[in-house]
Amino acid sequence: MIKNQTTMSARVGVDVEWKDSDTNSLPSFHQTDDLPYVHKVGKPPKQDLLKEIKTGLKETFLSDDPLKPFKGQSKKRKLVLGFQTLFPILEWGRDYSFSKFKGDLIAGCTIASLCIPQDIGYAKLANLDAQYGLCKFSQKFQQKILQIFDQYILIQTYTDSSFVPPLIYAFMGSSRDIAIGPVAVVSLLLGTMLREELDPIKQKHDYERLAFTATFFAGVTQFILGFFRLGFLIDFLSHAAIVGFMAGAAVTIALQQLKGLFGIKDFTKKTDIISVMRSVVQSAHHGWNWQTILIGVSFLIFLLVAKFIGKKNKKLFWVPAIAPLISVIISTFSVFITRADKEGVQIVRHIEQGINPSSAHEIFFNGPFLAKGFKIGVIAGLIALTEAVAIGRTFASMKDYQIDGNKEMVALGTMNIVGSLTSCYVATGSFSRSAVNYMAGCNTAVSNIVMSIIVLLTLYIITPLFKYTPNAILASIIISAVVGLIDLDAAILLWKIDKFDFVACMGAFFGVIFASVEIGLLIAVAISFGKILLQVTRPRTAVLGKIPRTSVYRNIEQYLGATRIPGVLIIRVDSAIYFSNSNYIKER
Incomplete structure (x- = not known):
């Protein structure tokens, strides 16, 4: 019974x-x-069909009743509330104080020192020139903006993906702790999918155009999900699948960096572990450069030790934050005075400085590459969105405040759409930078603004010095950064709590390292949906x-x-x- x-x-x-x-x-x-x-x-x-449909739609898309604050308000007040909803900075900015700014200033300076070397490395991970991790405003774009304010001054600046997107996010985002910029997983995913369509060397211009197109559609995807309140869709990618996918991507990224770490010139274009290790072993007799290995391994040990120190003593969080920049400065100076580049040490060589043409006309809005850019953009946009929302929720729970998932999506989408028009590729929330931002004592999103300004000024002054930066140091920085993406504790906990979740985690992990990033992602989504169906039907x-x-x-x-x-x-x-x-x- x-x-x-x-x-x-x-x-x-x-x-x-x-x-x-x-x-x-x-x-x-x-x-x-x-x-x-x-x-x-x-x-x-008696049940009313229309009423049931209306109730169902309301509970699905408007469960938090977002229009409630507007009810019973005057038109002027509704306009003010509308702007505050679109730009949260107008609401919390009224209570901003100098004491809060001191914390944001320290945090902004700290994450700026971390993001400069990372951005160069992540751009190379996406098979793009360094200036696209360090991308620039165009003269035409600047003139159009200045004409709006009736100013006719030509400003030549050098900015990066840690300048334009963070500024937009600071005004539109609801998280106080997220640090915006290129990230390893999205860079690898974007680079892998783009390289399947075009050769980044032989078809360089079209490759860059396709990257901007993918970035544009990534932003459009994120914006639409937020505007139409479809954020619940990303929740279908389970935590277990994300843990496995991130770990697999971290291993894949680290393996890809063996090319720069060992100074290998002829390296496989595939990302699976078997192809990469075969390429490394085959080049052992003639392709390795001992000076490059010495530089890469030495600084990799230095970076890992700095990360260990910061993890053991929270008060020394600044040690792993400034370690990458110190590594770049020391290694660049060493290569310059010894001219190790003449001994086979591969260097960055050249990063363009000055004015970069606008990328607005570079986006494929028709032709055969439109569909390809759309497909790549949707996938990259969803992964970037999942990572950013997860990071935002994590730090929001630690500080006991709420973030609006739909506002986050609109903010992320807007910054990537604008970024695609200003020679940037897909940016999102970075876990390593956000952790540093949090530990440095940030109070609001002003830390992103501080970081953007410092990056802008720094790159405008010292850009030519990056010429002698060895590729090995960039590889070391990326490897040390992605180590934190491997969460063994989470995998062990999944095994103890739910064996099916552990299978989902391992399926995503092995799919990424033995096949490709896309296959691993597909496996992660398939297993997540499979678990949902199994729990519902059984x-x-x-x-x-x-x-x-x-x-x-x-x-x-x-x-x-x-x-x-x-x-x-x-x-x-x-x-x-x-x-x-x-x-x-x-x-x-």
């Missing part, structure tokens, strides 16, 4: 009296002549017993003291009961 409130009401027209409001508690029977006391249930009201059931001296009923397998009621079988179904699982529940 199954005591289930819904099914009993529908079948016999009676309902058992609940003793308390605890949803996990079951009814307590009032004995009258050895029979349970029951109440008659009235006939349910829900867990538990036999419940009464906890002594209480009116609470719990799973008798978890609570050994719970006792079953003689003659009554009480079962809890951990899912809604409907057509896809009703037969299974009956059979159980």
Whole structure:
């Protein structure tokens, strides 16, 4: 006999009296002549189809009632609230103080020192020239902006993907802690998918155009998801799948950096572990450069030690933050004075300085590459969005505040759309920089503005000095950065809690390292959907017993003291009961 409130009401027209409001508690029977006391249930009201559809849509897309603050307000107040909704900085900026600025200033300076060398490396990871990790405003774009304000001054600046997107996010984002810029996983994904379509060397111009096109559609995808409040879709990619995907991407990224770490010139274009290791071994006799290996391994050890120091002592968070910049300065100076580049040490050689043509006319809005750019952009945009929202929620929970997922998507989408027009590729929230930003004591998104300004001024002054930066140091910086993406503790916890989640995690991990980033992502999504379908069609059931001296009923397998009621079988179904699982529940 199954005591289930819904099914009993529908079948016999009676309902058992609940003793308390605890949803996990079951009814307590009032004995009258050895029979349970029951109440008659009235006939349910006639259902209105349109009303049900309206209610369903409201609960799906407008569950938080975003228009509630606008109700009963004057037109002027509604306009103000509208601007504050679009630009949260107008709301929290009213309470901004100098004490908050001091924390943001320190945090901005700290993450700026970290992002400069990382951005150059991530651009190379995406098979783009360094200036696209360090991309620039165009003269025409600047003139159009200045003409709006009736200013006719020509400003020649050198900016990067850690300048334009963070500025836009600072005005539109709702997270106080996210640090915006290029990230390793998205750079690898973008580079891998672009290289399948075009050769980054032989078809360099078209490759760059396709990168801008993908960035544009990544931004459009993110914006649409946020504007139409479809953010719940990214929740279908489970935490277990993300853990596995990130770990696999980290291993793949590290393996790709062996080319720069060992000074290998002839390297495979494939990303799977077998092809990469075969390429490394085959080039061992003639392709390795011992000076490059010495530089790369030495600074890799230095960076890992700095990361270990920062992890052990939270007060020394600045050590791993400035270590990459120190590594770049020392290695560049060493190569310059020894002219190690003449001995086979590969260097950056040249990063363009000055004015870069606008990329607005470079985007493919027609032709065969339009569909390819759209496909790559949607995938890269979703991965970037998932990473940013996860990072934002993590740090928001640590500081006990809420972020609006849909606002985040609109902000991320807008910054990538503008970025695609200003020679930037896909940017998102960086976990390593956000962690440094958090530990440095940031208070608001002003830390992103501080970082942007420092990066702008720094690159405008010292850009020519990057000419002698060895590729090995960039490889070391990327390897040390992606180590943190491998979360062994999370994988072990998944094994202990849910074996199916662990399978999803491992499936994504092995899919990435043995096949490709796209295959790993596809496996992660497929397993996540598979788990959802399995849980819906084959829900867990538990036999419940009464906890002594209480009116609470719990799973008798978890609570050994719970006792079953003689003659009554009480079962809890951990899912809604409907057509896809009703037969299974009956059979159980």
